[in-house]
Amino acid sequence: MSQPDTARLLIACDDQPGIVAAVAGVLAQHGANIISLDQHSTDAAGGRFFQRTVIHLDGLAAARPALEASIREVADRFGMEWSLHDTSRRKRVAIFVSKYDHCLMELLWRQQRGQLDIDVTMVVSNHPDLAEAVRGFGVPFIHIPAGDKAAMEARQLELLQGNVDLVVLARYMQILTDDFIERIGAPVINIHHSFLPAFIGANPYARAKERGVKLIGATAHYATADLDEGPIIEQDVTRVTHSESAAELQSRGADVERLVLARAVQWHAEDRVIVHGRSTVIL
Amino acid sequence: MSQPDTARLLIACDDQPGIVAAVAGVLAQHGANIISLDQHSTDAAGGRFFQRTVIHLDGLAAARPALEASIREVADRFGMEWSLHDTSRRKRVAIFVSKYDHCLMELLWRQQRGQLDIDVTMVVSNHPDLAEAVRGFGVPFIHIPAGDKAAMEARQLELLQGNVDLVVLARYMQILTDDFIERIGAPVINIHHSFLPAFIGANPYARAKERGVKLIGATAHYATADLDEGPIIEQDVTRVTHSESAAELQSRGADVERLVLARAVQWHAEDRVIVHGRSTVIL
Amino acid sequence: MSQPDTARLLIACDDQPGIVAAVAGVLAQHGANIISLDQHSTDAAGGRFFQRTVIHLDGLAAARPALEASIREVADRFGMEWSLHDTSRRKRVAIFVSKYDHCLMELLWRQQRGQLDIDVTMVVSNHPDLAEAVRGFGVPFIHIPAGDKAAMEARQLELLQGNVDLVVLARYMQILTDDFIERIGAPVINIHHSFLPAFIGANPYARAKERGVKLIGATAHYATADLDEGPIIEQDVTRVTHSESAAELQSRGADVERLVLARAVQWHAEDRVIVHGRSTVIL
C-alpha cells in the first residue's frame, strides 16, 4: 500500500548477465534501500527479463530527478523499458458499469475500507439505476445513455482523457470500439464471467449449464481490440453441481467475479502486473 | 463399496407426482431397507426425474426376481428407465494407455489398496513400455501396436466384447473410431488434460502457457463420437503462475489428471453417474 | 428460495425400515408432489436417520392442518421429531455486530440483491458506528452500549424474544452468557475467524502468523454455552504465504469470513442444517 518515500521500479529487457547487480548498484549508490525485489526470466537462456523492485529513499521527491538520471543510464546500457512509481500517488480509476452492481460495489466497498489502494474518481454507466448507490460512497456518477456509438464514446473520452490512470469494466455490457480503447490513454481491465478461454463470448453461464461443467469461473484481463483475448491477470473457479440452475450458477459466479476483479485491480494498483505478449507476469 | 445383500436401483423418467412413494412402497413391500436415496429433478415443473436408491435386502440373490417383477410394474406405470446393480458384482474394467503412466498407476494403485471398487481385467496399450509395471500388479498387459486402424480395432474388440463393463482411456493417445466406440458394448471414460471446453484438442498445456492462464485443469468425461464433447463427469484445477514452464504445467496437470480420473471411475463404479443429454447428474 | 404452496419437511428418528415409504406415502395421499428429497443415515445399521423433503401442494395453507395430522400419525409410529416450514414465511433475523462491518454488509447486501432468503428485522450493536450504513438498507439499528452485563442482556432479550427466528453474531465482540443464549428462544449462528478447532479463542490471526500456517480459515457454527465448541455449519480456507503480515492475514481472512457466514445463514434459512450432537448434517 502507499507509504511515504517509497517507490516501485519496473524494468523489462532482454535477459543478459549483470542486470540485477547494475540496478541494485545504482539504487545503493543513491542510498535507496530495497524493500522487496521480484524478478522473472522467461527462459533459462535468451529470454525476456522482468524485475519489480520496491525501494525506500528518504526525501524521495527531491532525490528523484538524480535517481532517474542514473537509472536512465543503466537502462540505456541494457536496452531496458522502465518506469518508477511513487507509492504515495494512488492511481485514478474510472469504473464503467451497466446494471449488475456486484463487481462495482465490491470495489467501492474495499476502497472505503482501505483494502484497495486506488482513487475511484468517477463511475460511468449507460443506465441510471446505480446513481444513488455510487453517490452514497461520495463518488461522482455520470450517466451516458446508450445511443449513437460515436457520440457516446466521444462523451466518455472527454471524461477520461488525462483524468484517469485506469479504466475498470465492472460488468459493462457494451462493446468498446478498438479506436476508443486506443484513445483512452490508460489501461482497461475487464471482468469476464467465465474461465477463459472456455465460453468466450455471450451467455457463458447458460452455456456452462448446458455443457454440464463442474466448476464455474471468472477471468480478469486487460481489454484489447479482440475483447476476450487480452492478457489474463487473474482467474478463479468455484465448484458447482448438476442441482444448480443457470440462475444459481450466475449467482455463484458473481461471488467469484467480484473477488477475481478485486484482486486484479489491486495487483495493477500495486504495479505488480507486467504484460508480456498475450500473457502477464505477476511480480 | 461392495456389501453383501446390497443393491443400487437407478431410475430415470419424466417428472410426475408419486414417483418416490411408489418406488419406496415397492421396496418396503419386499422388505428392502433404504440405506440411501438421492434424487434430482431438472426443473421445478415438467422436467426429467432421476433417483439412485441403495437398498439392503436379506437374501438378495433369491429375492431378486420377485423384486424386479414388482419394480417392472411400477416402471411401466411411470415410463421409467431403470437398472438394479448388485454391489457384490464389481465392474470389470479394461484400461487403455500409451506411454504416460501416471493415470494408469493411480488406478492400479488405488485398486490394490482397496480404495477403488473395480476389477481391472486387462490393460491394453499401443506401446510395450508399461508391460512390467502392469504385470507387477497381477494384471494382464496386452500390446497391440498401432498400425492398420481397422485391424487394430478388430483385435481390441475381440478382447473387450462381453468381457468388460467399462473402458478407461488413461491418456491413450490414439483416436477411436465412432464405430469402435459403439461396438464396445460398454461405456468409455476418457481423461482430457485441460479444463474443457477450454483448450479442446491437442497440446493443451502448450496453449495454456501461451495464453497465460492462471489455473490448469483436467476433465474426465464419457467418450463419444465427438471426442472432447462427451458428458463431463468430473473436473478440477490447480493454480499456476507465470514462472512455470510448459513442462512444469504438464507435471502439475498430471497430478490433477490422476485425481480427477480416479474420482470419475470411482463414481461410475458406484453407479452414481447418470448421463442426461450432454451433461451428467452425480447422485 | 421461497415459493408459493411449497414447504420443507424435516424429520429425524432412529433408523429403521420403511421410513421413506411411510413419509412418501402420506405425502402422495395428500396430493403433495416431492420436489426434492435428501436423507442421511449416520450408520449402515442402527444409527440416526435424517430427511429433508421439499414438497409442493396446491392450496398449502388450507390443506396444512390435515397434512400435519397425517404426518403426526406417522411420526408417532416411528418416534420422529419433525417440523414443516412454509417457504413463503421467511425467517426473521437479528444481526449482532460491533465495529467490523464486513460480515454485516455482506448479509445486508445479499439480502437486498435477493440472494439471501431472510428478513433482517434489526441490527443490534454495542457501538454506534454502523448506524448510518445499516439504516441506509432500511433496517432498524439499535445501539445498546456495553456496560452492566445483566442490564444489557435484559434489553437485548426484550428486543429479541418472540420477534426473531435466528440471531447472527457477525463479528460481535462480546461474550454471551449461557443463560442469555438459552433465553433468546432462537438459534444463534456465530462466525469465528479461524479454521476451528485450530486457534480457538482470541487473536487467531496473530497466532496463525506466529505459527506460520499456510492457510487461513473461518468457521460458521451454532453458538452454545461453550462458545467455540458449537456444531460447525460451514468452513473454508484461503492460501497465504510468509510474505503476508498479520494485518494482511486479517484482511484475507475477512473475505473468507463473509462468504462462509453468508453460506451458513443461507443454508439455515433454507432449513438445510440439522444439528446432530456436536456436528451438523447439511441436507
Next chain:
Amino acid sequence: MSQPDTARLLIACDDQPGIVAAVAGVLAQHGANIISLDQHSTDAAGGRFFQRTVIHLDGLAAARPALEASIREVADRFGMEWSLHDTSRRKRVAIFVSKYDHCLMELLWRQQRGQLDIDVTMVVSNHPDLAEAVRGFGVPFIHIPAGDKAAMEARQLELLQGNVDLVVLARYMQILTDDFIERIGAPVINIHHSFLPAFIGANPYARAKERGVKLIGATAHYATADLDEGPIIEQDVTRVTHSESAAELQSRGADVERLVLARAVQWHAEDRVIVHGRSTVIL
C-alpha cells in the same frame, strides 16, 4: 531441477541497506549470471532478511573456491548466514515408514518419473510389509523391528549418520526421541494427518469426524523435539461432508497427505525452505 554449472545461494541476516547490491555485485564480478532471485524481509524496518539466488557460472566446480571466498567476505561484513548448493548434487534421502504406503509410494514414484529431484538411498521401517514394493524401485529396504528404543535408534543412527542429507517420516508411527533427532545430523520432515494446529496428536480423523469439520487437511513440517510443533512447510485441505465415515475421511485425507508431503520434500530439495523461528519462509 538439477542443471550443470548451476548453484543456489541462500543467505539470512538482519535487514540493512545494500545487501542485494553487495551480493549481486560479487556474483557479477565472478561472471555468475542470476537466473532467479527471491528475497523476503520480515518487517518494513528492522527485521530479518532472507534471499535465495539461483546462479549459472561456467565451470562452477573450478570457480567455486574463489566465489566462496568473495561471498564469505560480504557475509562477514553483513553478518550473514549463508550456504551455496550445487544443483547437480542431489540430496540423499532416507524415508522412514511403518505400514501405510501411500506417502512412501508417492515419493518413490515421483522420483522414478523424474519429478522429484532427490536420491532415495534407503527406506527404513519397523515392519517388513513394504520390502518388496520398495525394492521393486531399486531402493534398499532395511527392517528394524520396534523393540528396545535405545537399541533401535542406535541401529538407525548407524545407517543415517553421514549417509543422508534429509530424513522423511512418511507416516512413521513411532515417536522419535529428542536425542535421536539431534544426532541424525540432517533435517527431518514429518507429515501430520491434520491441518495443524487443529487435532494435534493421535487419531485426528476420528476426532475430525466427531467434531463435524467440513475440511480435512494435512501438514508437512520439520520434526522437532516437540513433534507436532515444528516449523510448517506446507498444508492443504479437501472438502468433506457429513456423509463420509471416519474411514472415508482417512482415505480422502491420504490423498491430501501424499501431495502435501511431495510438495514439501520437493521444495526442500530445491533449497527453497528457510526456517525462521517457529515458521518457514518459502522462496
